[in-house]
Amino acid sequence: MCLALPAKIVEKDGEDAWVLLGDARMKVNLVMTPEAEVDDWVLVHAGFAIQQLSEEDALETWQLIDDLRQPEEAAS
Amino acid sequence: MTIRAQMSRLTEDLHACADRLGRPASFMEVCGTHTVNACRSGVHSLMPSTVRLISGPGCPVCVTAQRYIDALIELGRDDDVTLTTYGDMMRVAGAGGSLELARSEGADVRIVTSTMEAVELARREPGRQVVFAAVGFETTAPATAAAVLAAKRDGLANFTVLPCHKLVLPAMMALLADPEAQIDGFICPGHVSVIIGAEAYRPVVDQHAKPCVVTGFEALQIMDGILALTRQLEAGETKLENRYPQVVSNEGNPKAMALIDKVFQPGDSAWRAIGMIARSGLDLRPDYAEFDAFQRYGITLGEDHDPPGCRCGEVITGKCAPADCPLFGTVCTPIYPIGPCMVSSEGSCQAWFKYRRQEMKHAERRAAQEEIVS
Numbered sequence: 001m002c003l004a005l006p007a008k009i010v011e012k013d014g015e016d017a018w019v020l021l022g023d024a025r026m027k028v029n030l031v032m033t034p035e036a037e038v039d040d041w042v043l044v045h046a047g048f049a050i051q052q053l054s055e056e057d058a059l060e061t062w063q064l065i066d067d068l069r070q071p072e073e074a075a076s
Numbered sequence: 077m078t079i080r081a082q083m084s085r086l087t088e089d090l091h092a093c094a095d096r097l098g099r100p101a102s103f104m105e106v107c108g109t110h111t112v113n114a115c116r117s118g119v120h121s122l123m124p125s126t127v128r129l130i131s132g133p134g135c136p137v138c139v140t141a142q143r144y145i146d147a148l149i150e151l152g153r154d155d156d157v158t159l160t161t162y163g164d165m166m167r168v169a170g171a172g173g174s175l176e177l178a179r180s181e182g183a184d185v186r187i188v189t190s191t192m193e194a195v196e197l198a199r200r201e202p203g204r205q206v207v208f209a210a211v212g213f214e215t216t217a218p219a220t221a222a223a224v225l226a227a228k229r230d231g232l233a234n235f236t237v238l239p240c241h242k243l244v245l246p247a248m249m250a251l252l253a254d255p256e257a258q259i260d261g262f263i264c265p266g267h268v269s270v271i272i273g274a275e276a277y278r279p280v281v282d283q284h285a286k287p288c289v290v291t292g293f294e295a296l297q298i299m300d301g302i303l304a305l306t307r308q309l310e311a312g313e314t315k316l317e318n319r320y321p322q323v324v325s326n327e328g329n330p331k332a333m334a335l336i337d338k339v340f341q342p343g344d345s346a347w348r349a350i351g352m353i354a355r356s357g358l359d360l361r362p363d364y365a366e367f368d369a370f371q372r373y374g375i376t377l378g379e380d381h382d383p384p385g386c387r388c389g390e391v392i393t394g395k396c397a398p399a400d401c402p403l404f405g406t407v408c409t410p411i412y413p414i415g416p417c418m419v420s421s422e423g424s425c426q427a428w429f430k431y432r433r434q435e436m437k438h439a440e441r442r443a444a445q446e447e448i449v450s
Contacts, residue, residue, distance in 0.1 A: 003109050003267070004215070004267045004270070029190070029192055029219075029222060031218075031222050031331070032218055032222075032329055032331045032332040032335065033329075033331070034331065043267075043270065043323060045215055045216070045219075045267060046162070046189065046191070046212075046215075046216055046219050047189055047190020047191070047192055047193070047219065048190065048218070048219045048222070050215065050218070050267070050270055050271060050329060050332060051270045051323060053322070053323065057322035057323065060322070061292070061294075061323075064079070064292075064294040064296065064297075065294065
């Protein structure tokens with residue numbers, strides 16, 4: 001239940017925002033990260049952005065997830 | 077360096093460190109997401125036989141007392157009530173069955189992926205009484221708080237929550253107070269730590285002299301956390317290490333903590349198979365009593381009656397492994413689960429069933445072969 005994934009904000013409207021989570025577009029609430037703006041990365045859990053992340057750290061997390069998804073390619 | 081090379085290096089270091097330590101070590105991963113990822117990625121099979129990773133009470137579904145499910149099901153019998161819940165809770169059984177069963181019998185139960193969906197539902201359907209099953213740890217509690225605040229702001233008279241949030245730290249402290257506990261250190265829950273901050277575990281280190289490591293959820297990060305804990309034991313140290321600083325700060329997310337604090341206050345809470353732990357849950361503050369389903373519907377929680385033979389309580393306190401339970405993999409499987417640890421996708425039993433049965437079979441075969449040879 002505590003799963004959270006990095007996602008990039010593509011649209012912001014007050015407390016609500018739309019993020020790209022992989023290829024999916026999702027509505028999230030920014031009440032816990034009000035400073036986050038469009039193009040910022042946030043950690044998304046159950047429809048809420050719970051933390052802002054640097055792009056480098058967000059991409060590193062996705063890299064780890066992708067490597068696990070394709071272990072053979074990552075190893076080669 | 078490829079992920080495989082990095083893992084090889086960590087594994088070698090861990091084996092060498094464990095050899096130097098020269099005694100067994102058991103580390104508890106508190107969070108269900110760590111449990112699943114450690115099983116799925118094969119971390120267990122890479123570890124030396126003297127180092128064990130045991131599961132803790134960090135799966136919200138697994139620790140939710142049966143009496144709470146019973147209360148939800150009772151509420152669902154009311155024709156005016158729409159129950160809203162995270163999907164994980166649907167299949168966990170109370171004394172009178174699960175929410176899934178209640179729905180099949182006519183209760184209006186709807187799965188939401190965010191508390192705000194439940195608030196939106198209440199707004200859209202003013203004729204329905206929408207109750208949100210508020211389970212989860214500090215990661216999800218701020219989301220419930222935000223929903224209650226939104227409902228108050230909008231004057232929604234048809235939205236309530238049935239609070240059953242749990243706090244991680246009191247549970248860890250309660251485990252350590254048990255003289256039977258064999259825990260040499262903790263892999264602290266990653267995303268709970270985002271909210272409460274790494275420093276929150278200081279009492280575990282200071283009062284119980286147990287090493288704590290905050291780490292991420294990917295296999296490399298988990299292995300790195302295990303190595304860090306083993307190194308601390310080898311060096312005779314007791315430290316709090318934040319090895320996930322890119323995501324977890326020492327102080328946590330103050331805005332999220334403020335949300336929790338505004339809406340909730342600590343209260344005693346019943347944990348499945350563990351019992352009551354003082355100040356380990358969150359009750360709504362009196363200012364928000366109108367959103368408390370316990371009060372609105374006059375609910376009092378009953379007793380728990382755990383399924384006979386089920387050892388989930390020992391599994392979530394690290395006292396036994398899923399495979400030690402006589403029901404595991406025989407009558408209790410993910411399709412027909414008996415205990416909550418098999419129901420939940422983050423439960424230890426389901427993770428073992430899905431990802432470790434093959435490894436267990438190999439180990440049994442190896443042991444049998446060795447017996448023949450000797």
